[in-house]
Amino acid sequence: MTSRLSAITLNTFREAVRDRVLYNLIVFVLLLVASAPLFGQISIGLERLILVNVGLSSISLFGVIIAILVGIGLVSKEIEKKTLYTILSRPVRRWEFIVGKYFGLLLTLVVNAALMTVGFYIALLVTARGLHKTDTYLLIAIYFIVLQFMMMVALTLLFSSFSTPIFSAIFAFALFAIGTFAEDLKNFAALSHGAIKWLTTAVAYIVPNFASLNVIAQTAHDQPVSGGLILFNTLYALLYSAAVTAGAVLIFERRNLK
Amino acid sequence: MTAAIEIRGLAKDYPVGFWKKALRPALKPLDLTVKTGEAFGFLGPNGAGKTTTLKLLMGIIFPTAGSATILGSHFLDPEVRKKTGFLPEQPYFYDYLSAPELLDYYAALSGLPRAERARRIGPMLERVGLGDVGNKQLRKFSKGMLQRVGIAQAIIHDPEVVFLDEPMSGLDPLGRHEVRELIQGLKDEGKTIFFSTHILSDAEALCDRVAVIHKGELRGIGVVNDLRSSVAGKSEVIWEGAGALPAVHSLLTESHVTGESVRGIAQSGDLDRLLEKLRQQRARLISVTPLQGTLEDYFLAKTTDQETVQS
Secondary structure, three states, X not given: XXXXXXXXXXXXXXXXXXXXXXXXXXXXXXXXXXXXXXXXXXXXXXXXXXXXXXXHHHHHHHHHHHHHHHHOOOOHHHHHOOHHHHHHOOOOOHHHHXXXXXXXXXXXXXXXXXXXXXXXXXXXXXXXXXXXXHHHHHHHHHHHHHHHHHHHXXXXXXXXXXXXXXXXXXXXXXXXXXXXXXHHHHHHHHHOOHHHHHHHHHHHHHOOOOHHHOOHHHHHOOOOOOHHHHHHHHHHHHHHHHHHHHHHHHHHHOOOOO | OOEEEEEEEEEEEEEEOOOOOEXXXXXXXXXXXXXXXXXXXXXXXXXXXXXXXXXXXXXXXXXXXXXXXXXXXXXXXXXXXXXXXXXXXXXXXXXXXXXXXXXXXXXXXXXXXXXXXXXXXXXXXXXXXXXXXXXXXXXXXXHHHHHHHHHHHHHOOOOOEEEEEOOOOOOOXXXXXXXXXXXXXXXXXXXXXXXXXOOHHHHHHHOOEEEEEEOOEEEEEEEHHHHHHHOOOEEEEEEEOHHHHHHHHHHOOEEEEEOOEEEEEEEHHXXXXXXXXXXXXOOEEEEEEEOOOOHHHHHHHHHOOOOOOOO
């Protein structure tokens, strides 16, 4: 089982690399380099703040875009091109295929984020002329971004297991947007009454809560992140991803691949 | 000889229509046994149900009814797939991989350890005539080369049963010859081969037994020589004038009507009486051809739908 899972994981990663998915790193570096003169125009205190916001938001956004654009084709492309036929005719369980694909894309995103983090810290070193103890808080923000990727990959994989790429992309982008404002949805639910309250509360808890994973502004202002939030977010992302991936497996286990 | 594949009542219906309430049978309940070490041809025109059967056996789609065993295990047991290989029709492989990478991937999925994979890949590429492709990506391969890679991935783990879906489809004569040689090599090694095709000469050259399927229904099965002789000693008569059919129907073993044109098969001993009656009915004779007893005759006899003209 482990060898089959790792084979599918590594092949998914290799596909992303050879399809030049990591080329987005170049865009990221160009973005940081192009922004540098702008930072220079601003006062010393804001320089770092803007770099942190631009850098971490870019790591998050680039990753989410890759998660969606690659994730929507993870299963549907294999069905459409019939490459899945030669996989399922091996001693591969369908759940192994889904989980292997999940880890493959997640690995791609983690490598991508790791390389971006290196670039980001170099930019920080140059701009702020040194690193400070509070800069380690930024690593927690990046860790939360990776947790966000875990959930986005699971969601796109779920959509890819039963829908066409275009609809999967629409669903995934919509959920990402709603999830980003999950806290607002909860606030709205608290102010509502009757059926609307019931409905919005349900939606607020079903959609991924990306709002609680966003600590970019907080860490940019050198504020620490509590251990409780780290634990809560880790458990939340793990459980949410596992539940959504299990849903993808349940759908895929029963699916006739025409 | 024990059975390598036993299919019992395997059937597949697809829902059709806007509400998906009507069912269209893609495969009617199929019973079939393939013996160990046998080269078995699964013949039928396009859309007959050959690929559906193979997809069912490979667990790609699920049956509406029935079941099957492969090498004594339930056909959906993933463990049995360590002993089976499959080449889909017009295969498409991960084109960003090279041939050695692809074989390594599939061998890993089949459970071969790394050292064993490394030992097998080179000789396997040599065997299918791709020893010199190096690390060229599959996107640069010709169709014939892809088909050979396809056969290599189907047998890299040394399976006991090999399923091939239209392995010669779309190949030029040279490519077909090479693939045929490869299949013959597998047969000589004693592997059980189940292959679907609509190219009858391939089936005639390679198969011990064949089954003919048409419109999702098994129309005939047997040893190739027996099937050939079953259509020998007959003649094909084609005439224009469907109205004459009721008068001569008793002299025909089968008949097929297309508009006004009728194609009938008669025992050679009944031929004189048949021609006499056609003259009396003022039918316009087009041709009389003695059947030589080829697999094609058998195939045509089993796949042309019979229609009866009411008098």
